[in-house]
Amino acid sequence: MPKKLLRVALAGNPNSGKTTIFNKLTGTRQKVGNWPGVTVEKKEGEIHRSGYDIKVIDLPGTYSLTPFSIEEIVARDFILEENPDVVIDIIDASNLERSLYLANQLRELDCNVIFALNMADLAKSRGIHIDAETMSELLGVPVVFTVGNKGEGLDELIQTVIDQAESSSGTPDERKVRYSKDIEAAIAEIKDAVNEHTDESFPYNPRWIAVKLLEDDQIVQERLRQKMGAGAESVIEVAQKLRGQLMGRFDEDVEIVMTDERYGFIAGIMREAVTHTSLRRVDVSRNIDLVLTNRFLGFPIFIFFIWAMFQITFTLGAYPMEWIDAGVGLLSGFVGGLLPDGMVKDLLVNGVIAGVGSIIIFLPNILLLFFCISLFEDTGYMSRAAFLMDKIMHLIGLHGKSFIPMLMGFGCNVPAIMATRTLESRKDRILTIMITPFMSCSARLPVYIVLAGTFFAAKAGTVIFGLYLLGIVVAILTGRLFRSVLLRGVEAPFVMELPPYRMPMLKSLLIHMWDRSKMFLKKMGGIILVGSVVVWALSTFPRDIDYARNYDEEITRIQAVYAEKISEAPAGEAAVLESEQQELIQDVKKARSVEKARKSYIGRIGHVVAPVFEPIGIDWRGSVSLLTGFVAKEIVVSTMGVLYAVDEGDAESEVLRNALLNSGMTALSAFSMMIFVLLYVPCLATVAVIARETGSARWAFFNVAYTTGVAWIASFIVYQGGLALGFA
Numbered sequence: 001m002p003k004k005l006l007r008v009a010l011a012g013n014p015n016s017g018k019t020t021i022f023n024k025l026t027g028t029r030q031k032v033g034n035w036p037g038v039t040v041e042k043k044e045g046e047i048h049r050s051g052y053d054i055k056v057i058d059l060p061g062t063y064s065l066t067p068f069s070i071e072e073i074v075a076r077d078f079i080l081e082e083n084p085d086v087v088i089d090i091i092d093a094s095n096l097e098r099s100l101y102l103a104n105q106l107r108e109l110d111c112n113v114i115f116a117l118n119m120a121d122l123a124k125s126r127g128i129h130i131d132a133e134t135m136s137e138l139l140g141v142p143v144v145f146t147v148g149n150k151g152e153g154l155d156e157l158i159q160t161v162i163d164q165a166e167s168s169s170g171t172p173d174e175r176k177v178r179y180s181k182d183i184e185a186a187i188a189e190i191k192d193a194v195n196e197h198t199d200e201s202f203p204y205n206p207r208w209i210a211v212k213l214l215e216d217d218q219i220v221q222e223r224l225r226q227k228m229g230a231g232a233e234s235v236i237e238v239a240q241k242l243r244g245q246l247m248g249r250f251d252e253d254v255e256i257v258m259t260d261e262r263y264g265f266i267a268g269i270m271r272e273a274v275t276h277t278s279l280r281r282v283d284v285s286r287n288i289d290l291v292l293t294n295r296f297l298g299f300p301i302f303i304f305f306i307w308a309m310f311q312i313t314f315t316l317g318a319y320p321m322e323w324i325d326a327g328v329g330l331l332s333g334f335v336g337g338l339l340p341d342g343m344v345k346d347l348l349v350n351g352v353i354a355g356v357g358s359i360i361i362f363l364p365n366i367l368l369l370f371f372c373i374s375l376f377e378d379t380g381y382m383s384r385a386a387f388l389m390d391k392i393m394h395l396i397g398l399h400g401k402s403f404i405p406m407l408m409g410f411g412c413n414v415p416a417i418m419a420t421r422t423l424e425s426r427k428d429r430i431l432t433i434m435i436t437p438f439m440s441c442s443a444r445l446p447v448y449i450v451l452a453g454t455f456f457a458a459k460a461g462t463v464i465f466g467l468y469l470l471g472i473v474v475a476i477l478t479g480r481l482f483r484s485v486l487l488r489g490v491e492a493p494f495v496m497e498l499p500p501y502r503m504p505m506l507k508s509l510l511i512h513m514w515d516r517s518k519m520f521l522k523k524m525g526g527i528i529l530v531g532s533v534v535v536w537a538l539s540t541f542p543r544d545i546d547y548a549r550n551y552d553e554e555i556t557r558i559q560a561v562y563a564e565k566i567s568e569a570p571a572g573e574a575a576v577l578e579s580e581q582q583e584l585i586q587d588v589k590k591a592r593s594v595e596k597a598r599k600s601y602i603g604r605i606g607h608v609v610a611p612v613f614e615p616i617g618i619d620w621r622g623s624v625s626l627l628t629g630f631v632a633k634e635i636v637v638s639t640m641g642v643l644y645a646v647d648e649g650d651a652e653s654e655v656l657r658n659a660l661l662n663s664g665m666t667a668l669s670a671f672s673m674m675i676f677v678l679l680y681v682p683c684l685a686t687v688a689v690i691a692r693e694t695g696s697a698r699w700a701f702f703n704v705a706y707t708t709g710v711a712w713i714a715s716f717i718v719y720q721g722g723l724a725l726g727f728a
Helices: 018-026 070-082 093-109 120-125 132-139 154-166 181-197 206-214 218-228 231-250 254-273 284-292 298-338 343-360 363-379 381-395 400-408 413-422 426-438 442-455 457-485 506-540 551-568 571-599 601-616 620-628 634-643 653-662 667-679 684-694 697-724
Strands: 004-012 030-034 041-049 052-058 086-092 113-118 128-130 143-145 274-276
Touching: 004 018, 004 070, 004 093, 004 154, 018 041, 018 052, 018 113, 018 154, 018 506, 041 154, 052 154, 070 093, 086 093, 086 154, 093 113, 093 120, 093 128, 093 206, 093 254, 113 120, 113 132, 113 154, 120 128, 132 143, 132 254, 143 154, 181 206, 181 231, 181 254, 206 218, 206 231, 206 254, 218 231, 231 254, 254 274, 284 298, 284 381, 298 343, 298 363, 298 381, 298 442, 298 457, 343 506, 343 634, 363 381, 363 400, 363 442, 363 506, 381 400, 381 457, 400 413, 400 426, 413 426, 413 684, 426 457, 426 684, 426 697, 442 457, 442 506, 442 634, 442 653, 442 667, 457 667, 457 697, 506 601, 506 634, 551 571, 571 601, 601 620, 601 634, 601 667, 601 697, 620 634, 620 667, 634 653, 667 697, 684 697
Parallel strands: 004 052, 004 086, 086 113, 113 143
Antiparallel strands: 030 041, 041 052, 128 274
8 A cells, every 4th residue: 555645844933942842753854955946954754653654844944924034025925825734933931922923823724734742841840731633623733832942742733634635624713713793704804805806716725815915915816816826916906995994993904903913812812721820930941041140150161162062173173184184094005005006096195185185184073063053043042142242243234143144154044144134124134244254164164273272282173263353343344334334224123032042952962063064075075075185186287397407317326325334334323324314315305395396387376476464474385275265264274285295195184284394384384374264255165045035245355355455454464563573
């Protein structure tokens, strides 16, 4: 017997535990992509239960289905157009009143909906008692209690989904939201007009259409024109006339009146189905907030958490780094020994393995960084960080909500810039987009680890933390400048939401960490592999280099001289002479590699651009690395691996570090280079997304020019100022 298929959509407010339930239900059986036509994240997963293949779709978190933001449009369109078999509305039971607004809008859509009262344990601990049976009876919707992070109630939820899908009882009358007499009369009149011009094939509920037309929903008007044709204008005309009458009667916008009535309905539900115990209860979240958002303690604690994140990333990540580094070295040696000398061997060993291998060793650091960011998000601390930054953000004419995309920028600037879509004001969005690239993304981390680890050793974690802090400061200063000059205006009013603290679940943290780290691995097989091969080709050709010295003759001479000495020396001295011989030969080979790199195509490019970077303490090899970093920051390290680690054979991190120490680079010039990497434009993908999100290529070009200019000036001040103060 073939399995039956069900499509289930998960809707709900942000921070309602929706994604936690999605992860619990689907586990590793998830696919992540984008919604068609937009870049809002789309998650799908599958479960198999009671003979059903159930596809679960995690809709974007929204507070309503009023189409103000792209998330709200995506969620509403999916329910309307894709017509899922069941919609599960995940409701925060500890914050029921607010969550019921979206729930009511879903009821109005007349979709097959189930309410999952999530975080039921938290509600109980707060003395909130919800009579699920009464609520289900009053709303005409099945109600199930769940505790998403513990997996409680999920089996019952899925069984209710199946029961609801198999039920053919239709929509109960209790489900219909009842407005005041005047509004209900207007709804009925518009509904009649809709029915007059449509037949049974009309895809939308006429009552819902009437409600939306009264609210002057422009998207619904457009849909009506597409589906109804010529008759749509007469229906819209009727709705506009009734809107005018209602506005005159209430002396208020109709949508405000209807919103008030919805909240009145919610207040009634709360009175009927919810009771609060009179027992004195301890609000754990509030007590924690007394410390973490304290005006004096909150900010130092926030700084400590960020510092600790980078210390953990650097120190804990160092151990697996060494293992992967050794693995790359073994692979390089194995492939090198397997293949005969020639172009193919050179490409595989010095191009592919050395290039990609010099980046993949940073995977543990990237995983740890994303784990820490997921921990902040899942515990609810991310919102507190935004709350703490709210006052500082007001200095640049933004509010704390803009800081959330900036925090996400610590992971990757591309989704962070997309996250600005939640900002209502266009000027706020553009301003946030312009300053987000200063937030140091994970792709820059390998560069910091190599340079800070080489030149600052035990203080590397603190140096990296300082760089991230500098990025925030430059972003704030830039925001102040742009708000005063380019994007004048007052920030939109906003109240920062502080969801309750939650115990993070390891499985959820690992899924979030892996979802984000996959981007890093995809880059390995794509742009970094291609970039590494291009850098190898530019450093390998031309092959017929006219060397200033005859290196082969020098090596032969050294071997001849030491062969005679070794043959005549006692056994103990022979070993020492052997070592001396190898060192001299290595020096000659290194000199040959340096000259070869300098006279290669990449060397010629480096010498052309070197004068630009010389005042900030970066030589031609660093200059070329920074140029290649425009494509993706990870390629900076692989380019350094090719150009600095010229000791033939490989570009392992230890070899690269020794080569950097011997290259003439100092701690000051390394710090200058890290500042440049921090501040100049992140990568090509970020530039593309800036152009798309601002709707103008000019903003993208401006961002490239501005960030690069700021990076050069900041590095110049640090390097030249450091020299003047006697640092080297």
